[in-house]
Amino acid sequence: KAGVTQTPRYLIKTRGQQVTLSCSPISGHRSVSWYQQTPGQGLQFLFEYFSETQRNKGNFPGRFSGRQFSNSRSEMNVSTLELGDSALYLCASSWRESTNEKLFFGSGTQLSVL
Amino acid sequence: GENVEQHPSTLSVQEGDSAVIKCTYSDSASNYFPWYKQELGKGPQLIIDIRSNVGEKKDQRIAVTLNKTAKHFSLHITETQPEDSAVYFCAASNTDKLIFGTGTRLQVFP
Numbered sequence: 378k379a380g381v382t383q384t385p386r387y388l389i390k391t392r393g394q395q396v397t398l399s400c401s402p403i404s405g406h407r408s409v410s411w412y413q414q415t416p417g418q419g420l421q422f423l424f425e426y427f428s429e430t431q432r433n434k435g436n437f438p439g440r441f442s443g444r445q446f447s448n449s450r451s452e453m454n455v456s457t458l459e460l461g462d463s464a465l466y467l468c469a470s471s472w473r474e475s476t477n478e479k480l481f482f483g484s485g486t487q488l489s490v491l
Numbered sequence: 492g493e494n495v496e497q498h499p500s501t502l503s504v505q506e507g508d509s510a511v512i513k514c515t516y517s518d519s520a521s522n523y524f525p526w527y528k529q530e531l532g533k534g535p536q537l538i539i540d541i542r543s544n545v546g547e548k549k550d551q552r553i554a555v556t557l558n559k560t561a562k563h564f565s566l567h568i569t570e571t572q573p574e575d576s577a578v579y580f581c582a583a584s585n586t587d588k589l590i591f592g593t594g595t596r597l598q599v600f601p
Contacts, residue, residue, distance in 0.1 A: 412591070419591050420594075421591075433588055435588070467535070479540070480525075480527075480589070482535050484533055
C-alpha cells in the first residue's frame with residue numbers, strides 16, 4: 378500500500394512569488410491535514426480537509442489556502458511568499474477526522490524563500 | 492484554544508538507560524494524546540497513543556502515562572537503543588484540532 382506522497386520534495390522561490398504544494402493521501406483516506414514545521418516551533422496546524430470540505434483552520438494568514446479534490450488529493454497554496462514562510466510543509470492523511478485518528482505523514486516539501 | 496508544552500527540548504542518554512519526555516496541555520476537553528517519532532528526512536510516525544479514559548498504555552519498551560487532573564502526559568522509553576535517536580512530538584486533541592508540542596530531540600549514545 379503506497380504511503381502519503383508529497384511533491385515536490387524541494388522548492389526554492391523568491392519573495393512575492395506564489396507556490397502550490399501537492400499531497401496524495403493513502404488510498405481510501407478521506408482526511409488530509411497540512412502542517413508547517415520550523416526549527417523550535419514544532420508542527421503548526423495549517424488546515425484539514427475532509428471529503429473536499431475544509432474542516433478546520435489554524436492561525437495562519439489568508440495567504441495560506443488549500444483545497445481537496447474528489448479523489449482526496451489535496452493542494453495547498455501560499456501567495457505573496459515571505460522569508461518567514463521557509464519551512465518544511467507536511468501533509469498527513471487519515472481515514473476519518475484527524476483529531477481521533479492515527480495520522481500518516483508524507484516526507485514533506487522543503488520550501489526555501491530567498 | 493489548545494496549547495501543548497513539551498519538555499525537555501533535547502535529551503541525551505546512554506544506551507540501555509531510560510528516557511522520559513513530558514507534555515502538558517491546556518484544554519481540559521482534550522481526549523486523545525498521540526506520540527510521534529520523526530527520523531531525519533522523514534515525516535513523523537505514530538509510535539503510541541492514549542485516550543482520556545485510560546491512565547497508562549504500554550507497547551514493548553514504550554509506555555505513555557496520562558494524568559487528566561494535572562493535564563499532563565509522559566512518554567517513557569526503557570532500555571534505549573541507538574535507533575531510538577530521533578525527534579519525538581507529543582500532541583493533544585479534542586474534537587476540534589490536533590495540536591503538537593515543539594518536539595524533543597533524543598540522542599542515545601552507544
